[in-house]
Amino acid sequence: xxxxxxxxxxxxxxxxxxxxxxxxxxxxxxxxxxxxxxxxxxxxxxxxxxxxxxxxxxxxxxxxxxxxxxxxxxxxxxxxxxxxxxxxxxxxxxxxxxxxxxxxxxxxxxxxxxxxxxxxxxxxxxxxxxxxxxxxxxxxxxxxxxxxxxxxxxxx
Amino acid sequence: xxxxxxxxxxxxxxxxxxxxxxxxxxxxxxxxxxxxxxxxxxxxxxxxxxxxxxxxxxxxxxxxxxxxxxxxxxxxxxxxxxxxxxxxxxxxxxxxxxxxxxxxxxxxxxxxxxxxxxxxxxxxxxxxxxxxxxxxxxxxxxxxxxxxxxxxxxxxxxxxxxxxxxxxxxxxxxxxxxxxxxxxxxxxxxxxxxxxxxxxxxxxxxxxxxxxxxxxxxxxxxxxxxxxxxxxxxxxxxxxxxxxxxxxxxxxxxxxxxxxxxxxxxxxxxxxxxxxxxxxxxxxxxxxxxxxxxxxxxxxxxxxxxxxxxxxxxxxxxxxxxxxxxxxxxxxxxxxxxxxxxxxxxxxxxxxxxxxxxxxxxxxxxxxxxxxxxxxxxxxxxxxxxxxxxxxxxxxxxxxxxxxxxxxxxxxxxxxxxxxxxxxxxxxxxxxxxxxxxxxxxxxxxxxxxxxxxxxxxxxxxxxxxxxxxxxxxxxxxxxxxxxxxxxxxxxxxxxxxxxxxxxxxxxxxxxxxxxxxxxxxxxxxxxxxxxxxxxxxxxxxxxxxxxxxxxxxxxxxxxxxxxxxxxxxxxxxxxxxxxxxxxxxxxxxxxxxxxxxxxxxxxxxxxxxxxxxxxxxxxxxxxxxxxxxxxxxxxxxxxxxxxxxxxxxxxxxxxxxxxxxxxxxxxxxxxxxxxxxxxxxxxxxxxxxxxxxxxxxxxxxxxxxxxxxxxxxxxxxxxxxxxxxxxxxxxxxxxxxxxxxxxxxxxxxxxxx
Numbered sequence: 001x002x003x004x005x006x007x008x009x010x011x012x013x014x015x016x017x018x019x020x021x022x023x024x025x026x027x028x029x030x031x032x033x034x035x036x037x038x039x040x041x042x043x044x045x046x047x048x049x050x051x052x053x054x055x056x057x058x059x060x061x062x063x064x065x066x067x068x069x070x071x072x073x074x075x076x077x078x079x080x081x082x083x084x085x086x087x088x089x090x091x092x093x094x095x096x097x098x099x100x101x102x103x104x105x106x107x108x109x110x111x112x113x114x115x116x117x118x119x120x121x122x123x124x125x126x127x128x129x130x131x132x133x134x135x136x137x138x139x140x141x142x143x144x145x146x147x148x149x150x151x152x153x154x155x156x
Numbered sequence: 157x158x159x160x161x162x163x164x165x166x167x168x169x170x171x172x173x174x175x176x177x178x179x180x181x182x183x184x185x186x187x188x189x190x191x192x193x194x195x196x197x198x199x200x201x202x203x204x205x206x207x208x209x210x211x212x213x214x215x216x217x218x219x220x221x222x223x224x225x226x227x228x229x230x231x232x233x234x235x236x237x238x239x240x241x242x243x244x245x246x247x248x249x250x251x252x253x254x255x256x257x258x259x260x261x262x263x264x265x266x267x268x269x270x271x272x273x274x275x276x277x278x279x280x281x282x283x284x285x286x287x288x289x290x291x292x293x294x295x296x297x298x299x300x301x302x303x304x305x306x307x308x309x310x311x312x313x314x315x316x317x318x319x320x321x322x323x324x325x326x327x328x329x330x331x332x333x334x335x336x337x338x339x340x341x342x343x344x345x346x347x348x349x350x351x352x353x354x355x356x357x358x359x360x361x362x363x364x365x366x367x368x369x370x371x372x373x374x375x376x377x378x379x380x381x382x383x384x385x386x387x388x389x390x391x392x393x394x395x396x397x398x399x400x401x402x403x404x405x406x407x408x409x410x411x412x413x414x415x416x417x418x419x420x421x422x423x424x425x426x427x428x429x430x431x432x433x434x435x436x437x438x439x440x441x442x443x444x445x446x447x448x449x450x451x452x453x454x455x456x457x458x459x460x461x462x463x464x465x466x467x468x469x470x471x472x473x474x475x476x477x478x479x480x481x482x483x484x485x486x487x488x489x490x491x492x493x494x495x496x497x498x499x500x501x502x503x504x505x506x507x508x509x510x511x512x513x514x515x516x517x518x519x520x521x522x523x524x525x526x527x528x529x530x531x532x533x534x535x536x537x538x539x540x541x542x543x544x545x546x547x548x549x550x551x552x553x554x555x556x557x558x559x560x561x562x563x564x565x566x567x568x569x570x571x572x573x574x575x576x577x578x579x580x581x582x583x584x585x586x587x588x589x590x591x592x593x594x595x596x597x598x599x600x601x602x603x604x605x606x607x608x609x610x611x612x613x614x615x616x617x618x619x620x621x622x623x624x625x626x627x628x629x630x631x632x633x634x635x636x637x638x639x640x641x642x643x644x645x646x647x648x649x650x651x652x653x654x655x656x657x658x659x660x661x662x663x664x665x666x667x668x669x670x671x672x673x674x675x676x677x678x679x680x681x682x683x684x685x686x687x688x689x690x691x692x693x694x695x696x697x698x699x700x701x702x703x704x705x706x707x708x709x710x711x712x713x714x715x716x717x718x719x720x721x722x723x724x725x726x727x728x729x730x731x732x733x734x735x736x737x738x739x740x741x742x743x744x745x746x747x748x749x750x751x752x753x754x755x756x757x758x759x760x761x762x763x764x765x766x767x768x769x770x771x772x773x774x775x776x777x778x779x780x781x782x783x784x785x786x787x788x789x790x791x792x793x794x795x796x797x798x799x800x801x802x803x804x805x806x807x808x809x810x811x812x813x814x815x816x817x818x819x820x821x822x823x824x825x826x827x828x829x830x831x832x833x834x835x836x837x838x839x840x841x842x843x844x845x846x847x848x849x850x851x852x853x854x855x856x857x858x859x860x861x862x863x864x865x866x867x868x869x870x871x872x873x874x875x876x877x878x879x880x881x882x883x884x885x886x887x888x889x890x891x892x893x894x895x896x897x898x899x900x901x902x903x904x905x906x907x908x909x910x
Contacts, residue, residue: 038340
């Protein structure tokens with residue numbers, strides 16, 4: 001079927017098999033490989049993107065379901081001049097990533113979390129990111145990164 | 157001013173945070189255009205004879221380019237262990253997840269449809285699904301060998317005489333359960349044969365050069381005919397060392413098809429087909445005097461090797477590190493490795509040392525509990541003392557430096573140990589159903605223990621830029637930034653002018669790579685050695701230019717210039733100016749650092765847990781850690797390594813376990829079933845600094861990649877048992893899930909009632 005999605009502000013229209021997952025549409029059709037696939041049970045959150053501003057796991061959304069909607073991926077966060085989004089900057093500053101594989105999903109989930117709760121506590125960040133798995137960081141610095149991105153002081 | 161020791165954000169991050177990195181499945185290289193997609197058909201049965209495989213229907217499915225089985229492969233033997241592991245199973249399958257056939261299609265979405273049509277006739281055999289069943293020997297995986305035991309090391313028979321004279325002797329069998337490494341990026345590979353007859357293989361690996369040698373050997377071509385590139389690698393944790401057998405089969409298939417091949421496994425495949433870790437059953441016996449002095453210790457290890465023994469150094473490494481941080485006068489160890497109808501076992505963060513530490517740290521707590529002494533006091537009474545270093549243990553490890561008591565004291569002071577014990581007493585007196593538990597682990601581990609060296613190369617160009625190549629293969633550790641920091645200090649060149657490269661065998665032909673926390677101490681020392689060679693070359697050139705004796709020249713690292721000693725106002729030369737005059741147009745040194753000896757990082761952890769005795773639920777409230785790995789290059793990444801280690805170590809104690817039913821069917825084969833730890837189950841970590849240098853490498857550093865994993869598992873485990881101790885529980889195995897805690901309490905309550 002023909003699917004048309006606005007990806008990071010750019011319309012992408014393509015004929016794809018009905019069963020095409022949004023994550024594969026993004027990676028293979030739109031050519032944006034920043035969104036990673038970490039599991040096949042919607043458990044890990046590596047593929048998290050924003051669909052009309054809300055975070056979704058793009059391995060559990062059909063491209064067809066996103067037809068006519070807007071998707072933001074990690075490639076769409078930085079400014080046109082290359083300036084980092086506050087969440088990207090904070091992940092770097094707080095060492096909120098190691099191998100980087102969970103990072104695009106973690107960053108997108110954090111953007112969504114902060115949109116809902118601009119000044120979260122550390123416990124609220126942990127609860128908000130429960131659906132995103134990381135094997136490297138033990139989550140400590142990811143929590144610090146979200147706190148930093150929210151404009152609050154990181155005290156540990 | 158020295159940059160080493162200061163907090164530096166990583167050079168590695170930019171591409172990862174803006175473009176999500178370039179992992180093997182992200183590659184869009186020209187060489188891979190038109191690549192066939194690949195999937196392995198894997199055994200759904202733990203143990204079966206293969207009656208036949210019918211691929212005709214699969215071959216006729218849309219988009220299928222090839223379906224291959226063992227009968228098609230013209231590959232030599234798989235050189236591994238005492239029994240031969242097939243590339244694809246042809247006669248017998250020995251674990252669920254074992255590859256049986258390879259399917260290649262035009263499109264990714266055609267793979268699952270075609271794989272479904274491969275018809276394998278399995279004739280089920282009895283499965284050996286546990287260590288006990290393996291030892292029992294009723295069913296054999298390899299009947300021709302006559303036993304499921306594939307390796308024995310240490311004492312054939314134990315001698316109880318070592319426990320003579322002990323006031324108290326305690327013995328306990330402790331399961332160090334099988335866990336899944338589960339890096340967020342699963343395994344993947346892309347392979348293309350060039351018109352020049354060379355294979356280029358992009359692998360998600362920790363060791364491109366080892367993988368190259370393995371692929372060349374298995375495919376029967378010279379090493380010069382294989383190039384391996386490790387792109388961004390999404391975590392490894394020991395489970396991505398070298399090349400997995402799948403890579404060889406894919407390389408063969410790419411040649412056979414005459415087109416590139418790309419493969420990425422699914423997570424469910426990953427959880428049954430990537431190697432697992434730990435999987436030991438350890439029996440400890442500890443004896444000593446009533447004052448808490450240990451007189452004798454025995455460790456009897458049984459290693460589950462899985463269906464194919466790929467990594468048999470694990471149990472012997474556990475024996476080597478058996479005594480941990482203690483000066484036990486008499487020690488006995490033994491290990492046996494057995495095969496079972498389960499996923500093969502290999503390295504996982506710590507690889508042999510966490511098991512030794514878990515055993516001895518549980519033993520110390522059991523001993524202390526039997527004597528009614530505080531576990532901290534019993535540890536203090538038995539620590540190897542600072543003046544005893546270097547210290548040769550009874551099992552042959554040769555420790556470099558250690559301040560074991562100081563590490564424990566720092567942790568307990570920071571935590572407020574006495575107040576925590578008081579709080580524990582208060583809760584118990586008040587009959588609080590939520591018990592507080594305190595768990596101590598003191599540990600020592602071995603890093604760079606493989607005995608190999610590492611390569612390093614440094615080039616300085618006429619534009620003043622520095623390019624370094626390391627044989628290490630960082631994949632998240634931030635080693636590139638650490639090496640750049642070392643070079644910045646040594647050469648006096650700003651960080652932004654330094655690039656560190658790695659992971660391409662054409663650029664770095666000789667290397668070992670990353671495992672065993674070896675990279676900074678060996679790869680870092682190699683970079684230091686290369687930098688020093690470049691400095692020596694530059695000294696000669698600069699002396700010539702400045703018409704001075706080489707010995708009269710000095711490198712001013714503050715300004716990054718060469719000058720005549722004692723005449724700072726005279727002419728100076730920049731690195732660029734010196735490099736311009738070098739033969740070949742640049743300064744260059746390519747070295748092998750081969751002198752590095754293993755080092756022994758150590759530390760102490762205190763875990764504080766709350767256990768709801770009505771539900772069995774354990775909450776990890778605090779974990780306070782000293783992880784001493786010598787001088788710190790970049791505190792940011794040093795702490796990051798500790799955080800990750802604490803999380804993974806705590807996960808084993810609290811939640812994670814790979815399970816099989818009695819027929820060998822995996823019951824944790826998806827991330828929906830495997831209890832991968834999340835952010836809500838971990839607390840903020842409390843790190844305490846300590847840095848005791850070693851004399852065994854050029855930098856004085858020890859490895860930090862695995863240390864915190866090793867300490868945290870027994871700390872959290874001991875804390876849970878401690879919480880339950882007043883209710884009569886002396887031991888329960890990991891993971892300390894609610895059902896296990898609840899069952900242990902029920903059992904104890906029943907025992908008390910009788």
